[in-house]
Amino acid sequence: MLKSARKQEKDPEGRMPLAEHLRELRNRLAKGMLAITLVTIVAAFYNQQLMEFLSDPVPKCAKGLGETTGGACAVVAYTDLLSPFTTTVKVSLMAGIVLASPFWLYQLWAFVAPGLHRHERKYTYYFVAAAVPLFLGGAWLAYTIMPVSMRVLLGITPEGSANILPMDKILDFSVRMVLVFGAAFELPLLLIMLNLTGVVTGRRMLAWWRGVVMGVFIFGAVATPTTDPVGMIALAGPIVVLYFIAVGISLLNDRRRHRNDPDAALDDDEASDLDLTPESIGEVERVSPSRALPEQATTERVNGYDDVT
Numbered sequence: 001m002l003k004s005a006r007k008q009e010k011d012p013e014g015r016m017p018l019a020e021h022l023r024e025l026r027n028r029l030a031k032g033m034l035a036i037t038l039v040t041i042v043a044a045f046y047n048q049q050l051m052e053f054l055s056d057p058v059p060k061c062a063k064g065l066g067e068t069t070g071g072a073c074a075v076v077a078y079t080d081l082l083s084p085f086t087t088t089v090k091v092s093l094m095a096g097i098v099l100a101s102p103f104w105l106y107q108l109w110a111f112v113a114p115g116l117h118r119h120e121r122k123y124t125y126y127f128v129a130a131a132v133p134l135f136l137g138g139a140w141l142a143y144t145i146m147p148v149s150m151r152v153l154l155g156i157t158p159e160g161s162a163n164i165l166p167m168d169k170i171l172d173f174s175v176r177m178v179l180v181f182g183a184a185f186e187l188p189l190l191l192i193m194l195n196l197t198g199v200v201t202g203r204r205m206l207a208w209w210r211g212v213v214m215g216v217f218i219f220g221a222v223a224t225p226t227t228d229p230v231g232m233i234a235l236a237g238p239i240v241v242l243y244f245i246a247v248g249i250s251l252l253n254d255r256r257r258h259r260n261d262p263d264a265a266l267d268d269d270e271a272s273d274l275d276l277t278p279e280s281i282g283e284v285e286r287v288s289p290s291r292a293l294p295e296q297a298t299t300e301r302v303n304g305y306d307d308v309t
Contacts, residue, residue: 040096202250
């Protein structure tokens with residue numbers, strides 16, 4: 001059984017000795033690894049369904065290699081003796097990491113959160129709440145266009161040749177597509193975070209729109225392993241839309257920041273505008289002079305002087 005790292009009363013600011021930090025980290029990592037292991041074992045019993053899910057985008061040949069004609073279809077195969085075992089372990093482990101991610105991400109957050117300020121925690125909640133749906137949306141889009149991408153790639157095969165696709169290669173291709181699309185969908189969120197921290201303004205982001213659009217389409221052409229424009233547009237189109245949404249949110253945030261602090265947009269070496277309009281000082285208040293010496297207290301002024309001499 002894991003020993004609790006915090007038997008004593010918790011510090012409100014999350015402070016603790018180094019040994020307690022290390023014990024806390026050990027316990028959090030052990031809990032996360034235990035959750036991944038349990039989910040991986042459960043996923044191993046459903047490896048057949050997982051294999052079918054991953055290989056479903058591949059246009060399979062119905063009657064084996066004898067009926068293949070060029071790039072019309074492909075045969076999913078295992079190329080060596082250990083491939084079925086290693087692929088099953090790899091797929092089960094990947095499923096365990098993904099399905100257990102809410103638990104081990106919570107363990108990571110529980111270790112880091114006590115050292116954050118309240119406003120930093122608030123921004124982290126916003127970031128996670130937006131990052132997860134964006135990544136899942138990119139992953140869903142990648143899985144949706146994978147059949148089209150595979151048909152285009154297989155279509156290059158000359159007539160009379162057969163396509164034999166190892167299952168581990170299909171797995172690598174699927175994971176790469178999901179990661180590329182999911183990470184690309186996080187770009188607008190990164191721009192918003194840079195704007196919230198004051199690194200870049202919404203007006204400057206808007207001025208970059210031509211270069212950003214061209215760069216996104218070039219990235220879509222390189223990242224998607226297809227020769228047709230379908231994959232490129234499927235990746236670049238949503239990113240461009242999300243980019244302009246991020247620009248709009250950044251402009252609204254800049255307006256709010258300027259309303260609260262008119263000098264927020266100024267650089268550190270840039271002087272703020274000063275209001276030099278003269279103002280009325282009102283009626284002058286008469287102040288009686290203080291007497292430094294006892295002799296001066298009763299001495300009358302003579303020709304404007306109050307010196308006894």
